[in-house]
Amino acid sequence: MSKKIRFHVALVATILLAGAVGFAQSSGEALYKSKCQMCHGAKGLAETPAAKAMKVKPITDPEVKGFTEAKMVEAVRNGMGKMQPYKGKLTDVQINSAVSYFRTFLK
Template sequence: MRSVLLLSLTLATAAQAADEAAAELWTAKCKSCHGPDGRAQTQMGKKESIVDISQPAWQQAQTDADIREVIADGSPRNKKMKAYKDKLTPEQIDSLVTYIRTLKKG
């Protein structure tokens, strides 16, 4: 029983660390345009007419693969959205996809 509890605590701690790393990555790479909440209510977000990715309709319309592709290859609609495939690991890109899914408006 004790080992199950320790394993649970270890997994919870690892998950929390991964969430924090994704949040830090968002802050470093994405927040300046997409904002802290994905609504793109930043100077650059407004200037570039960046879509509000917290909208339920956007969240439903985009697959994880779609989001991963834009992060990796850049946006075909907005050339200022740079490709990150040479700057981020696949694991970091996956963590951003997971983080983006938490930006849903409630």
């Protein structure tokens, strides 16, 4: 393989990899915005009318802060309070990525 071709192969691989990582992040964000935001709010603060009606706790609530990532994934899979179970509707990968996005509001 000539040096030039090898360089191109490496370049294409890098671009593909960067694209895949970018997609994983934005898909969690896109999912959160389309499926979760109406009840948990744009920043997890549960300030929407639906959140108030369903008594969703904001992410700043000590009880929510105490949730591990695994416990959150479980709450979303199996449902909690008025939140419906998402298993069967979203894949585990989708639930994990939506929860990771939700957890970015913890900071």
